[in-house]
Amino acid sequence: MSAGLFGLLDDVAALAKLAAASVDDIGAAAGRASLKSAGVVVDDTAVTPQYVHGVTAERELPIIKRIALGSLRNKLFLILPAILLLSQFADWLITPLLMLGATYLCFEGAEKLWEALHRHKGEENPHAPATEAEPPSEDTVVSGAVRTDFILSAEIMVIALNEVSSEPFVSRALILVAVAIGITILVYGAVGLIVKMDDVGLHLAERSSAAAQKVGRGLVKGMPILLKVLSVVGVAAMLWVGGHILLVGTDDLGWHAPYELVHHLEEEVHHAVSGVGGVLGWLTNTAASAVVGVLVGAVVVTVLHLVPRRGGHGAHG
Numbered sequence: 445m446s447a448g449l450f451g452l453l454d455d456v457a458a459l460a461k462l463a464a465a466s467v468d469d470i471g472a473a474a475g476r477a478s479l480k481s482a483g484v485v486v487d488d489t490a491v492t493p494q495y496v497h498g499v500t501a502e503r504e505l506p507i508i509k510r511i512a513l514g515s516l517r518n519k520l521f522l523i524l525p526a527i528l529l530l531s532q533f534a535d536w537l538i539t540p541l542l543m544l545g546a547t548y549l550c551f552e553g554a555e556k557l558w559e560a561l562h563r564h565k566g567e568e569n570p571h572a573p574a575t576e577a578e579p580p581s582e583d584t585v586v587s588g589a590v591r592t593d594f595i596l597s598a599e600i601m602v603i604a605l606n607e608v609s610s611e612p613f614v615s616r617a618l619i620l621v622a623v624a625i626g627i628t629i630l631v632y633g634a635v636g637l638i639v640k641m642d643d644v645g646l647h648l649a650e651r652s653s654a655a656a657q658k659v660g661r662g663l664v665k666g667m668p669i670l671l672k673v674l675s676v677v678g679v680a681a682m683l684w685v686g687g688h689i690l691l692v693g694t695d696d697l698g699w700h701a702p703y704e705l706v707h708h709l710e711e712e713v714h715h716a717v718s719g720v721g722g723v724l725g726w727l728t729n730t731a732a733s734a735v736v737g738v739l740v741g742a743v744v745v746t747v748l749h750l751v752p753r754r755g756g757h758g759a760h761g
Contacts, residue, residue, distance in 0.1 A: 511593065
């Protein structure tokens with residue numbers, strides 16, 4: 445009986461080792477998948493702070509928390525089941541769906557550019573009627589942020605899926621769950637730190653140390669500038685990511701000319717300049733993707749805003 449008991453314990457120990465190895469494998473694969481999506485993670489981090497710009501200090505973290513929870517729900521309960529099912533039964537649908545999401549990103553970015561230009565023109569016209577626009581409600585801010593995050597989250601998850609597509613279904617699902625949770629914590633933890641740095645600056649400015657006071661005052665003065673810069677970067681990121689997804693998607697679907705043109709330009713710049721050619725080539729690809737994003741977004745903005753408006757004028761005339 446004791447021999448049987450020791451045999452059972454050996455089997456349990458072997459299973460425990462196998463489980464630990466599986467956990468290590470899943471963790472390593474999740475890390476690799478997350479690194480592959482690092483570019484989109486940076487974009488996501490840059491986009492989000494604009495949604496709390498102008499919000500009272502005490503509501504900044506609660507709003508970020510609501511957006512983070514919405515993002516995690518998107519990843520775990522909508523995106524993850526969908527891409528797992530699609531990858532298993534209809535992988536040909538993933539690219540068209542990503543391109544549809546990319547078009548929405550281009551529209552969001554182009555619309556923000558349009559609003560900025562329109563607002564700038566209104567400020568330059570001294571005869572324009574003065575109107576006070578009411579700030580959007582917190583629910584509106586959160587829902588808009590979660591909608592935009594959905595597209596970026598889908599791109600992150602699909603990139604991660606591509607890295608682990610050869611894994612068995614269960615391992616694939618566990619790896620993507622780890623990616624979803626880890627990426628969400630990383631992005632919104634960074635966003636929380638960014639938007640609260642001015643509070644940290646105020647705390648340091650009240651310290652007795654002259655060095656701490658200097659750093660604190662620098663943070664307080666610098667954070668509004670940083671948030672404005674991040675707002676601009678966020679818009680640029682939406683246009684860049686959206687345009688890049690469209691370029692890659694059209695190439696995957698068989699229309700190779702746009703992607704090959706951009707790739708050719710990137711290679712030319714890469715090989716033309718020694719030392720920093722790789723960086724300049726990447727910038728060339730990024731700029732071309734952003735141009736595609738602006739053009740596609742402008743078309744969608746025109747269709748959704750200008751055409752209905754003209755129709756309305758015609759009806760009144």
